[in-house]
Amino acid sequence: MQGICLLGATGSIGQSTLDIIALHPDKFSLISASANESVDKMAEICRRFKPQRVVMGSKQARDQLALKCQGLTTSFEWGEEALDSIAADPDVDQVMAAIMGFAGLKPTLAGIRAGKRILLANKESLVTAGKLFMDEVARHNVVLLPIDSEHNAIFQSLPQSSVGAHKKDVAKIILTASGGPFRAWSLEDMASVTPEQACKHPNWSMGQKISIDSATLMNKGLELIEACWLFDVTPNEIEVVVHPESIIHSMVSYVDGSVLAQMGNPDMKIPIAYGMSWPDRIDTSVAPLNLVEISRLNFDAPDLMRFPNLQLAADAWFAGGTAMAVLNAANEVAVAAFLNRQIRFLDIARINEQVLAGANIVTVNTLDDVFEADLYSRRLALDVITRGRFL
Ligand code: NAD
Ligand code: MG
Numbered sequence: 001m002q003g004i005c006l007l008g009a010t011g012s013i014g015q016s017t018l019d020i021i022a023l024h025p026d027k028f029s030l031i032s033a034s035a036n037e038s039v040d041k042m043a044e045i046c047r048r049f050k051p052q053r054v055v056m057g058s059k060q061a062r063d064q065l066a067l068k069c070q071g072l073t074t075s076f077e078w079g080e081e082a083l084d085s086i087a088a089d090p091d092v093d094q095v096m097a098a099i100m101g102f103a104g105l106k107p108t109l110a111g112i113r114a115g116k117r118i119l120l121a122n123k124e125s126l127v128t129a130g131k132l133f134m135d136e137v138a139r140h141n142v143v144l145l146p147i148d149s150e151h152n153a154i155f156q157s158l159p160q161s162s163v164g165a166h167k168k169d170v171a172k173i174i175l176t177a178s179g180g181p182f183r184a185w186s187l188e189d190m191a192s193v194t195p196e197q198a199c200k201h202p203n204w205s206m207g208q209k210i211s212i213d214s215a216t217l218m219n220k221g222l223e224l225i226e227a228c229w230l231f232d233v234t235p236n237e238i239e240v241v242v243h244p245e246s247i248i249h250s251m252v253s254y255v256d257g258s259v260l261a262q263m264g265n266p267d268m269k270i271p272i273a274y275g276m277s278w279p280d281r282i283d284t285s286v287a288p289l290n291l292v293e294i295s296r297l298n299f300d301a302p303d304l305m306r307f308p309n310l311q312l313a314a315d316a317w318f319a320g321g322t323a324m325a326v327l328n329a330a331n332e333v334a335v336a337a338f339l340n341r342q343i344r345f346l347d348i349a350r351i352n353e354q355v356l357a358g359a360n361i362v363t364v365n366t367l368d369d370v371f372e373a374d375l376y377s378r379r380l381a382l383d384v385i386t387r388g389r390f391l
Helices: 012-023 039-049 059-068 080-087 102-113 123-139 149-157 195-199 208-216 218-231 269-277 309-319 323-339 347-358 367-386
Strands: 002-007 028-034 053-056 075-078 094-097 117-120 144-146 170-177 238-242 248-254 259-263
Touching: 002 012, 002 080, 002 102, 012 028, 012 039, 012 094, 012 269, 028 039, 028 080, 039 053, 039 059, 053 059, 053 080, 059 075, 075 080, 080 102, 094 102, 094 269, 102 117, 102 123, 102 323, 102 367, 117 123, 117 269, 123 218, 123 323, 123 367, 144 149, 144 218, 144 269, 149 170, 149 218, 149 248, 149 259, 149 269, 170 218, 195 208, 195 323, 208 218, 208 323, 208 347, 218 238, 218 309, 218 323, 218 347, 309 323, 309 347, 323 347, 323 367, 347 367
Parallel strands: 002 028, 002 094, 028 053, 053 075, 094 117, 117 144, 170 238
Antiparallel strands: 170 248, 248 259
């Protein structure tokens, strides 16, 4: 029986993880869960899965939840320290890191330092703290399994051991991208899209932030950096290919001309279950792939003119140090502003570019360097937005 700590339980990845736990009650048990403020959703989770400990983002949310869940033996907690503590709890074997954004970094590190198996959905934590993150994984001899579907596919297509230096005979990684809802749109049409249009992904159902990132291709940019850290490569060894059907989740090309791919219907339950059961495989209830029905798979090169975020991510990787934390923070602020209708869709990439160009990039020696860069860059992004300097 594997004890699961589910960070970000009320989100899209959280829900799919709960589906897998519910399908296999003999294999997995929900020990603890966290959410920021979704009290009603969390109350449902508590009644259904009866976790030992639950952490909310604020005291108010904790109190409301405790009131709704009277009669349960669950301990209701709140705040950052409690979040770190559930990830390191002795009854936990696996930590599913599914919090949205940079906020996921600290509790994920707490899980790593406690030696838990890490199921990494929260790409922002690896993107921002890359080297420190991977150093901690190595130091604590932790099994790190990528849940992001592309990285899970790459992992499955590489020689198996555990994530790290096993890129033997690999010529390059082919990272597939759906292209998002505006793949074929002109810049002129993209200028006036609404948050509702941008959140409507053609193939995947996901949280708001990652949906916007998919529409701007920043998601692929973050994934490019994520792949560099996970598989010890540089952007020069990664080819991004637009594949609108999202059936091939990514590929590995070998020196002999062989290309291995992982395919499946676009449903996050597949990579989640793979991470939870690795090195075995378990049922996910996802419909089998019907290739005749799909009939055609298409491929295209990404258009960096219309989607400059992808290039910005590669630039940030090559700039090194705090550049990736700077870009990520700018993007988190810009996406939130777009969702609040303060800026337009194409402004997101403009703000990211301005903040990356204007920030002072320094070497990352400690975690504090990453947190400082994040804070500084958020302020800079807000300033750029308030003054309309990106126009
Ligand atoms: P979501 O918005 O649906 O859920 C986010 C979860 O994090 C919620 O439980 C929320 O309460 C919690 N949360 C948000 N802000 C928080 C904060 N400041 N402090 C503590 N908790 C907070 O997001 P999602 O789509 O499930 O994505 C989660 C992560 O997984 C993201 O990093 C995303 O990039 C990654 N991911 C998601 C998908 C997907 O299909 N949804 C695929 C690949 C990777
Ligand atoms: Mg992905």
